[in-house]
Amino acid sequence: MGVNRREFLKIAGLSTLVGLGGKTAFELLAPGELEAREAPLGEAQKWGMVVDMHKMDEPLMDKCIEACHRFHNVPNIGTPKEEVKWLWKETYHHSFPGRENEYLTEEVEEMPFLLLCNHCTNPPCVRVCPTKATFKREDGIVIMDMHRCIGCRFCMAACPYGSRSFNWGDPRKAPEALNPGFPWNPDYPTRSMGVVEKCNFCAERLAKGQYPACVEAAAEEVEGALVFGDLADPESEPRAVLREHYTIRRKPELGTGPNVFYVI
Amino acid sequence: MYDGGKIITGLVIGLALLLFPFFYTAGKAARAPERELTAKAKEAEKCIEATAFMKTGHMKLLDEWRDEVVRDADRYYTSNLTGEVHYKSIQVTCMECHSNKTKFCDRCHTYAGVDPFCWDCHIAPKESE
Numbered sequence: 001m002g003v004n005r006r007e008f009l010k011i012a013g014l015s016t017l018v019g020l021g022g023k024t025a026f027e028l029l030a031p032g033e034l035e036a037r038e039a040p041l042g043e044a045q046k047w048g049m050v051v052d053m054h055k056m057d058e059p060l061m062d063k064c065i066e067a068c069h070r071f072h073n074v075p076n077i078g079t080p081k082e083e084v085k086w087l088w089k090e091t092y093h094h095s096f097p098g099r100e101n102e103y104l105t106e107e108v109e110e111m112p113f114l115l116l117c118n119h120c121t122n123p124p125c126v127r128v129c130p131t132k133a134t135f136k137r138e139d140g141i142v143i144m145d146m147h148r149c150i151g152c153r154f155c156m157a158a159c160p161y162g163s164r165s166f167n168w169g170d171p172r173k174a175p176e177a178l179n180p181g182f183p184w185n186p187d188y189p190t191r192s193m194g195v196v197e198k199c200n201f202c203a204e205r206l207a208k209g210q211y212p213a214c215v216e217a218a219a220e221e222v223e224g225a226l227v228f229g230d231l232a233d234p235e236s237e238p239r240a241v242l243r244e245h246y247t248i249r250r251k252p253e254l255g256t257g258p259n260v261f262y263v264i
Numbered sequence: 265m266y267d268g269g270k271i272i273t274g275l276v277i278g279l280a281l282l283l284f285p286f287f288y289t290a291g292k293a294a295r296a297p298e299r300e301l302t303a304k305a306k307e308a309e310k311c312i313e314a315t316a317f318m319k320t321g322h323m324k325l326l327d328e329w330r331d332e333v334v335r336d337a338d339r340y341y342t343s344n345l346t347g348e349v350h351y352k353s354i355q356v357t358c359m360e361c362h363s364n365k366t367k368f369c370d371r372c373h374t375y376a377g378v379d380p381f382c383w384d385c386h387i388a389p390k391e392s393e
Contacts (some may be wrong), residue, residue: 073387137337145334146385170384183387187356192384207339 044230046121046140047201048259049215050238050247051114053107055225060218061089061114064226067217068199073183073190075174084165086199087116087214095250108264114226116214117142117163117199118250121257125155125164134196140231140259141201151194160254164198167191231259297375300367308361312343312350323380326354355386363389 003011068074068087077083089112093100096113123142125134133148134155156164170193174182183190188204191197202212210216211228218226229236238261241247247261265271305311311318313325329352332338341350351357362368365388373380 135335139337143334145331147330147334186387186389187353189355189385189387192381203337207337 044139045232046230046259047119047206048140048229048231048238048261049116049201049212050227050241050261050263052225052227052241052245052263053111053113054263055222056111056114056218058089058112060221060225061112063221064114064214064217065089067213070184071188071202071213072200073171073185073188074197075171075182075190076178077169078175078178082168084167084171084197086165086197087114089113090115096248098251098253099248113262115161115163115250116260117201118161118256118258118260119199119201121259122255124158124160124256128154128158130154137203139206141203141206142198143200143203144196144198146189146191146195146197149195151196153196155196160251160256161258164196166196167193169193294375297371299371300364302361302364302368304363305361305368310345311361312341312348313345326358326382329354354382359389364391365389366391 065087069076069085072086074084074086091112092104092108095115119140119142121140123134123136126136126142129135130152131148131150133145133150134142135145136142151166153166156166171190172183176182202210202214205212211219215226215228224241227238227241229238231238233239241263242261245263247263249258249261252258313321318325329341333352339352341352342348343350359365365383
């Protein structure tokens with residue numbers, strides 16, 4: 001015996017009621033409440049950074065890079081082909097292709113820019129990762145689960161910013177002369193051979209309420225050279241800087257939604 | 265049967281060779297190694313969970329931790345034994361007490377023939393000896 005039309009309608013009606021009583025009803029009756037309970041990792045919705053190039057100079061950039069790489073045990077491999085970098089310097093022309101206006105100011109033309117992972121709103125590296133080793137956290141950080149990385153390097157091909165490095169060898173076997181005392185930070189792991197790595201916006205420091213290592217290092221020299229905070233919060237520090245200054249981002253035309261801004 | 269004698273002799277020799285390791289090591293089972301506690305671990309008296317559970321289930325706990333920390337940013341563990349809260353980290357939390365990796369971890373792992381790759385990345389504490 002099948003279900004006749006009358007019974008079918010009864011069942012359909014009842015299931016709809018049950019459906020309404022679940023998550024949907026929550027959202028209809030108290031919007032946002034459920035989200036708030038399920039959501040945030042950390043305290044932000046969208047971590048981001050502003051690099052104020054007027055306050056930056058090359059020694060300061062080197063200091064930030066040093067702080068980052070020492071904190072995360074990122075060794076200096078010594079060869080550009082195999083280099084591993086979380087935070088690095090690059091010329092304006094290489095950082096912002098498509099913005100190569102003629103007759104640029106000397107400052108822009110000559111000065112290196114401090115580059116890092118842009119923690120994109122729409123990260124292509126996440127989309128291509130076959131093991132979901134790279135994923136986007138709810139607070140906006142694009143982070144890697146090293147336990148899952150199989151070293152396929154799809155993410156490196158996908159990232160338009162060169163923010164990702166591959167470990168061609170064991171980082172602990174990096175040249176001793178270039179890395180005296182490696183690994184430097186006994187509280188943070190190194191990586192193993194055959195995985196990709198990148199900036200993680202110091203997720204482990206944010207969890208303790210500390211600023212990222214580069215931001216902290218920059219703040220020791222100049223106030224506001226690196227401004228870090230929640231871009232979703234209009235009252236946050238980076239939003240205040242963005243309101244006051246004209247900023248550029250790297251390759252926004254690609255639609256990745258980079259969350260690192262440069263005041264020039 | 266043609267060449268029956270040769271075949272049976274061959275079979276007996278083959279069987280003897282096959283079973284040789286069993287007879288050779290019979291009654292000589294390697295003793296399970298004793299893990300050694302550091303002074304700090306001894307003083308603490310209890311681990312974050314019951315010792316029996318830690319012996320058999322530490323790998324499961326660590327496996328859960330690594331997912332929870334990295335993927336859910338859930339970095340603190342509340343002990344079912346004491347109710348104390350611990351930072352989920354093999355490198356920082358576990359190895360603070362068990363700073364003698366060679367005598368605490370490696371002995372049993374070697375005996376059991378397991379080779380966990382934790383230490384490819386996570387940094388083992390420096391041991392004085």
